Amino acid sequence: MPRLTQADLADRNRTFESRSPQELLKWAIETFPGRVAAISAIQQAGSIICHMIGTLKLEIPVLFVDTGVNFPETLATRDAISSSYGLDLRTLQPKQTMEEQTAERGVIYLTTDGQKECCRLRKIEPLAAVADDFDCLISSLRRTDEGQRSLCPILTADPAMNVLRLAPLVNFDDANMAQYLDSHDVIVNPLHAQGYPTVSCNRCTTPVVENEPRRAGRWRHLGPWQAYCGINPTDLDMDTKTSIELAQPLIDRILGREADFMI
Numbered sequence: 001m002p003r004l005t006q007a008d009l010a011d012r013n014r015t016f017e018s019r020s021p022q023e024l025l026k027w028a029i030e031t032f033p034g035r036v037a038a039i040s041a042i043q044q045a046g047s048i049i050c051h052m053i054g055t056l057k058l059e060i061p062v063l064f065v066d067t068g069v070n071f072p073e074t075l076a077t078r079d080a081i082s083s084s085y086g087l088d089l090r091t092l093q094p095k096q097t098m099e100e101q102t103a104e105r106g107v108i109y110l111t112t113d114g115q116k117e118c119c120r121l122r123k124i125e126p127l128a129a130v131a132d133d134f135d136c137l138i139s140s141l142r143r144t145d146e147g148q149r150s151l152c153p154i155l156t157a158d159p160a161m162n163v164l165r166l167a168p169l170v171n172f173d174d175a176n177m178a179q180y181l182d183s184h185d186v187i188v189n190p191l192h193a194q195g196y197p198t199v200s201c202n203r204c205t206t207p208v209v210e211n212e213p214r215r216a217g218r219w220r221h222l223g224p225w226q227a228y229c230g231i232n233p234t235d236l237d238m239d240t241k242t243s244i245e246l247a248q249p250l251i252d253r254i255l256g257r258e259a260d261f262m263i
């Protein structure tokens with residue numbers, strides 16, 4: 001099977017820097033018809049991706065990983081977004097409930113290694129279980145967010161799931177995001193207005209106080225704000241030697257070697 005490396009994507013990534021998020025979403029549906037999905041944790045940026053998919057009427061399903069310990073506000077926002085924007089929203093779940101996991105393994109997310117394992121079981125495994133259905137997964141990562149995300153490319157080869165990752169919002173700064181949310185009256189998780197800049201499981205997310213980093217409320221018990229769940233590979237590693245296996249015609253489309261798919 002032909003391979004597509006991260007280095008192969010360099011030119012495409014350069015040309016995509018000037019594309020709008022909407023143009024990148026349209027490129028995705030044209031390049032991967034029936035084989036592309038968005039992942040949303042129903043945070044602000046994910047709500048924007050959902051709004052764009054809905055208003056552009058793109059046939060892109062939205063995958064939401066329900067770890068079983070999400071805030072009720074998150075689940076209510078997911079349902080409101082799905083029905084209001086007419087989305088094909090698919091909820092993925094881990095094999096075990098949190099109660100079953102705790103009975104078998106204890107409260108593992110309180111340690112650094114345990115957090116990685118818990119996120120693997122409750123977030124990454126449910127997504128990996130459906131990864132074969134897709135060649136491209138869309139995220140809502142932004143370079144404005146701290147840490148490794150400041151380096152996030154628009155296109156990333158994800159060897160773990162053997163898919164291309166597309167991040168259409170990487171150049172959306174805070175002002176862009178506020179303007180889009182406001183002008184389109186996007187449905188957002190009410191927890192954002194209650195001191196939660198980012199939101200994940202209720203076990204590992206707390207509000208932040210003024211002047212704390214945006215992600216200070218995530219895995220606060222582990223400090224010093226370096227932890228990530230790993231569902232986005234660019235949070236962990238950006239090795240240009242990584243590669244994925246795809247059919248040659250699809251690689252040609254991704255790299256813009258077929259004029260019909262140029263944008």
Ligand code: SF4
Pocket residue numbers: 067069109114115116118119120122123200201203204229
């Ligand atoms: S955020 Fe916390 S509770 Fe949720 S999957 Fe990760 S470690 Fe487990």
